[in-house]
Every structure is written in C-alpha cells, then in structure tokens.
Amino acid sequence: MSAAPSSSSAPAPAPAWDPGQYLRHSGHRARPFIDLLARVPEFPATDGRPPRIADLGCGPGNVTRLLTERWPTAHVTGFDNSPQMLEQAERLAGPTSGGGRLDFAEADASGWAPPAGTYDLILSNATLQWVPGHPDSFPAWIEALAPGGVLAFQVPGNFDAPSHVLMRELSESERWRERLGGHLRHADAVLSPTAYLERLVSLGCEVDAWETTYLHLLEGEDPVLDWVKGTGLRPVLTALASDAEAREGFLSEYRELLRKAYPVGAGGTVFPFRRVFAVARRPATA
Template sequence: MADWSASQYLKFEDERTRPARDLLAQVPLSKALKVYDLGCGPGNSTELLVARYPDAEIVGVDSSPDMLSQARKRLPQCRFIEADLSGWAAPADVDLLYSNATFQWVPDHLAVLKRLLTGLKPGAVLAVQMPDNLDEPSHVWMREVAREEPFVSLLPKNPRDRAILPSVGEYYDALKPHCARLDIWHTFYQHPLDGAEAIVEWVKGTGLRPFIDPLAPTERAAFLRAYTARIAAAYPPRVDGKVLLRFPRLFIVACRKER
C-alpha cells in the first residue's frame, strides 16, 4: 500500500482518540519514566501520554513517514522513530508500552505482543487497543464490492484490510502466564456521523486502503460509488439526520509479573 495519510486519518481525530483515552485510563501506573507509543500515528495518542506522564521520556514509534512528520510537528519535545513493530524490540527499562489501533495491522501480532510483554521488566505494562470490526457492514461491504466486476479483475486476489483478531481466550492463554494482572475487554462505540459519505471518509484513511490504493483514479471513483451506495443502505439516518457507525474495539492491559 501507499504511505498512510495523516491528514485523512485526522479528519476524525476526536472519534479516533476516544478509545486511546479509554485505554490510558485503565493503565495502572501512577508514575512512569520511559513510555513508548507504538504505532503513534500523527501524535494524537502520544499527546495523551505526555499529559498523563509529564516527567517521562515519551517516544513514538511508527512505520509511516507521513505520520511521523505530523507527529514531530505536533510534539517537537518528543522523540519519534521509524520502525516496523514486527521486529522492533523495547529497551529493558521501559515502564509502559502503549498502542492505540496499530497491532491489528502487524502480521502474527499475538506472537509479537507476547514477545514484547516477556521482554518487560517486572511491574511494567503493555496496553493495547485494536479495532474488532471486520464483521461490521462498513467492512463486509468492502469485501463484497471487491468481489464484483470489474473490481475482482483489477484487485489482488482476496484483498483484506487486515486479519481477523484471535479470540479473547487465545489472547488470555498466550499472555496470562507472564502477567501479574491481565485485563481484556470489548467496548462498542456508536459514532454519530454526517451520513454515509462520512463513514466512507472514515474508512478511506484505514480499512478501505487495500481496496482502493491499487486502483487507477477512475476505477477508484467507481469502487467508492458502489461502496457508498451499500453503506447508505446499511446505515440509515437517525432522527437528527446522523448515521450511527457501530465500532467494536478490543482492549488489553497486561502487567508484567516477577520473572
């Protein structure tokens, strides 16, 4: 895929930052001296960490140059590094590894999370939030439109925005042996947006990218017309004219136990 677009992502900054706030509220560290924001994006989640831990060294990690450029402008006092989380390793003295809406994109991310957790010092925390919405109409219709002509002939075979998340039990069984405390939960957000077009704009910055990035401009426009029509039928207007985008998210807060 092409590089991520910080400007597209930030069109819904408040809605995207809400789960980041909810995740941070459950981190059981009153004090931290070294904090890493994994998949920091344009710095909206990093900004929350700076406010929560003003005395800490805050470091953002992301694979997108455009996202990192925006983050550096937003938070010049923080350090940001470009890295692929699949092979990235945290320093031994880190207190908090925090990640908002990133690890769903990392191949075999449960193994990566286990590796990062087991590398933490006792008492350190791994806090992660991931979208769990592949069965929502917003994502079902991406796949359905991609199976239609002419798009099935134009797109790579079986394009997917990302892999289905493992079950809660799989996360628990993999992480709990290394934890003094492990909390896992789902939250279902209901975002009121300005019609089907707003939903399309939302997913253009994330899940829709594998479906439209490979297409030529005219083909992309045709795909978006077909997809928007399906979204309009799936998300009817409410009493105030808004549509409600239901958005399930999975949260994990793991506290490292004594080795």
C-alpha cells in the same frame, strides 16, 4: 461508468496513509485510546529515572501527546512506519511541561523488539490489526518491559460489520477481483478478548481484557465512507491510486452500499464500532 480494472498479479502494496483524512474523525478515534489509558495502572518506582513509554503505531501523534499529560516526566517515543504520519507527528515533538520529552522514530511493529527492560509502558492504539501474527511478538514485548511494566493495546473488532463485509465483498466481486482480491483483512486479523487474555496470562502477566461497542454519531454526507477512507479502505485506495477512473468507480459502488447499510437518522448517521482491549502487567518481581 469507469472502464473495467486491469488484471494484476502483483502483491498488495503497503497502504499509503493520509494524516489529514485520518484526523477528520479524530475526536471519535481518540475515545478508545482515552478509555484504554484510563485502565493502565501506575508504574512501580523507577529509582529516579524518567519513565520510558513507547507508542507503537503512533500515527500523526495526536493521541501520543496525551501520554505526556498522564506522565509529564516521561520520555515518550512514538513509532510508526509511515513517513506521512511521522512527518505530521514531528510537529508535536519536544520537551514536555514536566521535564520529560516527546519524540518520534521510524519502526515497523512486525519486527520491533527493543532490549529487555527498556520500557515501563508499551502501548499500541488501533495498529496491531495491520500486523499479521502480532500475538507472536507478545513474549518479546513483555520481556522489553521493566518489572511491573505494562503492555496495553486496543484493536478494532468490527471486521464483521457491514462497513468491512461490504468492502471485502465488493473487492472480491467479478469486476474488482483481479485487481483487489486478497488485499483486505478479515476477522482473523485480531483475536477475541478471551484469546488475548489467555495468551498474555500464559506469559505470567496480570491481565485486564474487555470489548466495547461504540455508537459513533457521524455528521455530514456519506460519513461512514469518509471514516473508512482514513483507515480500513487504505489498501484499496493505495492499489487504485494510479487509476483515478477505477478508484472513483469503486468508491461509487461502495458508497451506494454504505448508504443502504447506514441510513441517515434524525441526529446523523449511527456507526457502531466494536473494539477489543487488553492491559497486561508484568510481575514486579520474578
């Protein structure tokens, strides 16, 4: 058994990201992006200029690249605030097959506000749940769209799932509260599909909002733990990064809880995952 964690009153550090861990489940993680992209309408004519597309929270760039397949003449820029993710993404940068280009830049979604009319599509995939108050940025992002442009995003809606509830309960337990209390997000990190729709309709947009629960069939030993190590568990792993004994102690407790909540079945481990989607189109004319 590891030693009890030491007390800390410091604020939670920003999560450190591990592109390799994140990409371990890249096939499952890409599916919501593909489903979101399928609902994005075509842009109005751009009078000969290449379409401009922003991927806000691009991560390692593996799905950002799919935007260049849908719009091969576009200038696509992926934005992220993680140096580790951007280093991985930069390997994909360069000209595209249709004469467009793909590049990446550092930016934090919490303060990102490009000039009016800059983009034809602003897209964000599984990022806004990390941005407190992100709906307050919608007016600036809609303003940054060209007439007829689109804001499209998807966020996890599974904060009430056992994976996240158990993670929070363990972090707030007597053993871990002083070091990890308050580090993790709750269900209010995202809005309901209805609330997103109402926010975006109030800005004059034509809106398509929905939710989907995916039943991911995961393989391997402790696959749900392996999944959350790449995403939701990052604040815990970051907070305990300098204390290997405490880190392994937390993971050991959490692993046992997940094994009971997500038992292995005949074909693998079923991991239900709810996601919330919205596609908002700015009017083509005033």
